[in-house]
Amino acid sequence: MTEATRRTGRPGVALVIGAGAIKCAAAIGVSKVLEDAGIGVDLLVGCSGGSMFAALLALGYDAATCEKLTLQMWTAEVTRRHDRKAMLRALMPKLFGFNASWGMIDDTLITDRFRKVYGDRTFADTKIPFHVVAADFENGEKVVLSEGKLADAIRASIAIPFVFKPWRVGGRLLIDGSLADPMPVDVAIRENASVILAIGFDNPYQRRINSPVRFAFQVTTVMTNNLLRANYAFHNLAYHSELILILPEFEGRVNAFDTGRLPHIIERGARAMEEQLPYVKQILAAAA
Amino acid sequence: MDVTVERHGEIAVVLVSGSIDANTAPDLATALSGQIQQGSTRLVADFSAVAYTSSAGLRALLGTLKEARLHGGDFRLAAVRPGVFRVLELSGFTSILKYFPDVQGAVESFAG
Numbered sequence: 001m002t003e004a005t006r007r008t009g010r011p012g013v014a015l016v017i018g019a020g021a022i023k024c025a026a027a028i029g030v031s032k033v034l035e036d037a038g039i040g041v042d043l044l045v046g047c048s049g050g051s052m053f054a055a056l057l058a059l060g061y062d063a064a065t066c067e068k069l070t071l072q073m074w075t076a077e078v079t080r081r082h083d084r085k086a087m088l089r090a091l092m093p094k095l096f097g098f099n100a101s102w103g104m105i106d107d108t109l110i111t112d113r114f115r116k117v118y119g120d121r122t123f124a125d126t127k128i129p130f131h132v133v134a135a136d137f138e139n140g141e142k143v144v145l146s147e148g149k150l151a152d153a154i155r156a157s158i159a160i161p162f163v164f165k166p167w168r169v170g171g172r173l174l175i176d177g178s179l180a181d182p183m184p185v186d187v188a189i190r191e192n193a194s195v196i197l198a199i200g201f202d203n204p205y206q207r208r209i210n211s212p213v214r215f216a217f218q219v220t221t222v223m224t225n226n227l228l229r230a231n232y233a234f235h236n237l238a239y240h241s242e243l244i245l246i247l248p249e250f251e252g253r254v255n256a257f258d259t260g261r262l263p264h265i266i267e268r269g270a271r272a273m274e275e276q277l278p279y280v281k282q283i284l285a286a287a288a
Numbered sequence: 289m290d291v292t293v294e295r296h297g298e299i300a301v302v303l304v305s306g307s308i309d310a311n312t313a314p315d316l317a318t319a320l321s322g323q324i325q326q327g328s329t330r331l332v333a334d335f336s337a338v339a340y341t342s343s344a345g346l347r348a349l350l351g352t353l354k355e356a357r358l359h360g361g362d363f364r365l366a367a368v369r370p371g372v373f374r375v376l377e378l379s380g381f382t383s384i385l386k387y388f389p390d391v392q393g394a395v396e397s398f399a400g
Contacts, residue, residue: 200378233380236343237350242310243343247374279309279340286311 011042011129012284014193015057017050018183019176019224020201021256024049025070026248026269027199028056032063033273039280044126045187047133047177049074049256050199051157055118055150058130067262069117076257078110079163086165100137100173103165104213110164111155118151126150131187132157135180137166137173142180144187145169162216178203179220182228185235185243194287195280196239199246199269200228204253242283248272291319296395300328301366305337308345317348320363321355329361332394336367346379353385362386366394 013034017027027050034041046054052073056066083106089096090104123130123146132145132153145153148169156167156174166175177184183200203221206214236243248268254261289306300323308316323331331352341349349363356363365387368376376382388394 229378229380232378236346236379239343245342245375245378247371247378276340279307279342283310 011188011191011193012195012287013039013041013280014043014045014188014191014196015041015054016045016183016185016188016196016198017047017054018198018200018228019048019050019178019203020199021049022070022074022258022262023201023248023250023254023265024053024199025067025262025265026246026272027053028063028066028070029248029266029269029271030197030199030246030273031057031066032266033270033277034280037277037281039284041128043188043191043193044128044130045133045184046130046154046157047182047184048158048160051132051154051177054130054132055126055154058126058128059118059121059150060127063266067266070262071259073110073113073117074257075259078113079105079257081106081109083107083165101165101168103159103163105163107155107164110158111151114151114155118149118154121150123147123150123153129191131191133177133181133184133187134159134167134169134174135177137175140180142177142184143169143172143174144184161220162213178224178227181231182224183232185232185239189235189239194241195283196241196243197246197273197276197280198232198243199248199272200232202228204255244276244280246272246276289316291316293319293323296332296391298328299330299332299395299398301332301334301391301395303334303337307339308341308348310342310344313342313344313348316345317351320348320352324352324355324359324361329356329359330398331356331361331363332366332391333363334366334391335369335372336391338369338372341372341375343379346375346381349381349385362398364388364394364397366391 044054044058089098134156157177159175166173188196206218289312292303294301353363
């Protein structure tokens with residue numbers, strides 16, 4: 001707990017890490033700049049890919065360890081093995097019994113990796129209060145996970161439509177949080193944070209739409225990018241305090257599993273945070 | 289943040305420089321509202337020297353837009369830098385107000 005939280009009883013600085021797969025690793029750079037400046041984060045919120053990094057930061061790992069653990073979790077291998085039964089279910093749904101728990105990719109590896117990195121640790125084990133956003137696949141509701149195992153919450157939040165099957169948590173079948181709110185600043189608003197730093201990313205559009213899968217991805221991308229804008233527009237105007245966007249600029253296109261570009265992504269996150277740092281310091285000093 | 293006003297006929301062109309944030313947004317809102325209250329309901333904000341705008345800055349812009357239109361005028365932006373444009377675009381402002389690559393284009397747009 002930072003001094004601001006102790007004094008006011010409300011979170012001083014909240015860091016919201018929106019959806020964006022490997023681009024969310026920019027949060028490691030953001031966190032490092034804040035730490036070097038002596039600015040503590042009182043609350044972390046993650047959605048989809050952002051939940052992986054928010055969890056690492058909430059557990060108190062330093063930048064180097066976050067980078068190392070990212071390489072242990074999020075590599076292209078996790079999408080290489082197709083789920084053959086799922087493909088048969090898609091082709092012949094009645095014969096093979098299609099149901100809502102469907103994804104093209106065998107999720108064994110990604111699920112195992114999350115279990116390895118996060119172990120049996122729960123939200124209660126984090127050093128910084130932390131929330132994960134997912135979507136209820138049955139009714140579309142936004143679900144904010146704040147208790148239970150971290151690995152389950154993160155697995156649910158990154159249940160990318162068509163790729164990884166939805167994940168059941170607490171009796172609810174959950175899918176990628178970006179379908180409900182790609183940059184959930186409202187969770188930080190609800191927790192009454194004084195200053196919200198929000199890292200958000202557009203989902204990249206398909207270069208060529210030459211298969212039904214790419215078509216489906218494009219549809220999802222169009223919807224989630226528009227949802228990002230709609231939600232942010234509302235929350236930006238509804239929030240009475242300061243909401244500061246951190247928008248890292250990357251060189252060239254960054255694909256979902258461009259783990260080889262991790263140093264660049266982290267550096268650009270740091271650079272984007274450094275640009276806002278004087279102002280963040282100013283408003284924190286004014287609030288002190 | 290600094291605000292200076294130039295007249296281009298009936299149009300008030302407000303040159304804003306620096307960052308628009310919680311500390312400076314009230315001054316900007318006051319300056320823009322002052323122009324409207326004096327009868328200059330057609331406003332162009334020259335954003336070529338605006339480095340950043342936070343949520344407080346966006347609220348000031350929205351307030352000005354509402355007030356100008358309420359008085360029969362409009363509030364338009366010119367020469368917005370790419371970084372600021374991304375914030376405006378993400379927050380939906382580019383779909384509710386008119387923006388132009390330069391001040392001349394914004395001023396001339398009121399003639400149409």
